Amino acid sequence: MKAKLEMGPRPFEILLVEDNLGDITLMKEILKMSKFPIRLNVVRNGSEALDYLYHEGVYQDSKEPDLILLDLNLPKVDGREVLAQIKRDSLLGHIPTLVMTSSKNEADVLEAYKNNANFYIVKPMDMDHYMVIMKYLEDFWITRTNK
Amino acid sequence: MEPETQTQIHIAEEKAAPVNILMVDDEPANLLALEAVLDSLGQRLVRAGSGREALKHLMNEEFAVILLDVAMPVMDGFETARLVRQRDKNRLTPIIFLTAVGRTESEIFRGYEVGAVDYLLKPLVPEILKSKVLIFIELYNKTRQIQRLNTELKRNVRELESTNQELKKENAVRRRAEQELRHSEEKLRVLNASLEERVEERSALAEERAKELSRSNAELQQFVHVASHDLKEPLRMINSFVQLLQRQSADKLDANSEEYIQYVVEGARRIQRLIDDLLSYTRLGARSLSPQAVELGEVVEEALSNLSLAANECGAEVTWDPMPRVEADRTHMVLLFQNLVGNALKFRGAGKPKVHIGAKAEIDRWVFSVKDNGIGIEPQYFEKIFIVFQRLHAREEYPGTGIGLALCKKVVEQHGGKIWVESELGKGSAFYFTIPKIIRGGRHEGETGDGTEAI
Ligand SMILES: Nc1ncnc2c1ncn2[C@@H]1O[C@H](COP(=O)(O)OP(=O)(O)OP(=O)(O)O)[C@@H](O)[C@H]1O
Ligand SMILES: [Mg+2]
Secondary structure, three states, X not given: OHHHHHHOOOOEEEEEEOOOHHHHHHHHHHHHOOOOXXXXXXXXXXXXXXXXXXXXXXXOXXXXXXXXXXXXXXXXXXXXXXXXXHHHOOOOOOOOEEEEEOOOOHHHHHHHHHOOOOEEEEOOOOHHHHHHHHHHHHHHHHHHHOO | OHHHHHHHHHHHHHHOOOOEEEEEOOOHHHHHHHHHHHHHHOOEEEEEOOHHHHHHHHHHOOOOEEXXXXXXXXXXXXXXXXXXXXXXXXXXXXEEEXXXXXXXXXXXXHHHHOOOOEEEEEOOOHHHHHHHHHHHHHHHHHHHHHHHHHHHHHHHHHHHHXXXXXXXXXXXXXXXXXXXXXXXXXXXXXXXXXXXXXXXXXXHHHHHHHHHHHHHHHHHHHHHHHHHHHHHHHHHHHHHHHHXXXXXXXXXXXXXXXXXXXXXXXXXXXXXXXXXXXHHXXXXXXXXXXXXXXXXXXXXXXXXXXXXXXXHHOOOEEEEOOOOEEEEOHHHHHHHHHHHHHHHHHOOOOOOOEEEEEEEEOOOEEEEEEEEOOOOOOHHHOOHHHOOOOOOOOOOOOOOOOOHHHHHHHHHHHOOOOEEEEEEOOOEEEEEEEEEOOOHHHOOOOOOOOOOOOO
């Protein structure tokens, strides 16, 4: 596995859909600590996310992400709509989409899974927890996708 | 005839006191003769030698019968009888004339005219004299008896009358009392009616209040929920970045800065803990109870195993009574025992900590206790410590946010029980709580209808 991974020339593409600057910076810092080459692309709201995925507007040259980190509470087009749209589209549906929110609201969790979210992450309250999540991303998604 | 007379005398003697018999004759020999005959009757015999003397006696005394000689000088028997009869008192006193044989019919007739009742002819026949006198004695006694009876009767009547009067009075009193009773009954009825009205008003008010309360409860819960989440967001930022700073810039910071950052980290952690506690406290009310048969023995063991680290660390000795099975919410029961025993371990004294969990059956409830030999609590804080976030010590002394006992109180009350503490400073504390054996209406008191309204 490791050998294969090292052969992959391109970095692992992550699309982060997040409006909160703090969270964006945090995610950047966390992913910097990863042992894998990761490229983090950030959009600030739902409609930008859809533009990015459909290569529209300013995102004509966008690359299809290997993983989407999607905040649910977004301005303009809500994260839930973005998720539904991704999973509805046969061209995008295969992209692992991880929903991230600060709430553990059961209704949100259920809806996300119903819309085929691949995982539901509650934004961690401290660093240790962030590291756990990064490890999880590496083990379950980055290594597999890079196979 | 004779024996009967004897008997009658006998009775007369026995029954009545001796009566007075007046004998009037100018011949002392005649008087003596009369006395000799009448002595055996046992009455009081009074002698008079003339009509005048006879009248004098009659003025002073009462006589059952008068034996009056007709032929007397100065004032003869008839004249005497006339004077006697004139006296009101003696109008009916019987007079027996004693007269010599051979007197004319007209004389006898005259005797009857002046009120004689009988005639006895001289020389007197003793037995006849005796029996005639006896008849008058009896008559007299009878009359007296009747008089006595009469007065008695009168007295009785009087008494009856007065009793009657009293009865009437009593009746009146009773009637008045009855009236008053009716009056107060009426008053009571009116009062009751207004009371009922007021109670109705009150309960309507109470219902409204309850509705209001549950509404504001729901609002408060909503508020707490939103506030905790909105509070958590910025907190997450503080937390994460301060920690990031710690990780990434540790080598660039001087000792002071590191200490300050540590304070920020600690503070943020505490806010986070407070919010989490507040949320769980709120959620305790939001979640409806699911009472089931719970083996408290298992519950205690679970609570202790959750605390085993703390217990082992301080070398505590925890013992417990055999625990019953109760109708309760299992999760809540674990929470309850864990908090109480946790406190007992946390607030330990200098010596070896000893904790005992007791269970005692009462008629309709169980009384549980968690006793320790820890630092104890001053009486003025017995109630306060059950309030959310109410603590008695600096955080450096004993960690915690002060939610534990508030949670315990809520759990116990939701199960329809009570919780309280007995303690002596420096000696130890005993926390008591009760759980009813039967849950009313299949639900514990304090639980609200849909389980979402109360906090
Ligand atoms: N067994 C005990 N002995 C002495 N003091 C106690 C005991 N239990 C509670 N207290 C006092 O009551 C206060 C409130 O207790 P409570 O359990 O609510 O809060 P805490 O233990 O301080 O914090 P938390 O339970 O939230 O960790 C405590 O701070 C302590 O002062
Ligand atoms: Mg406590």
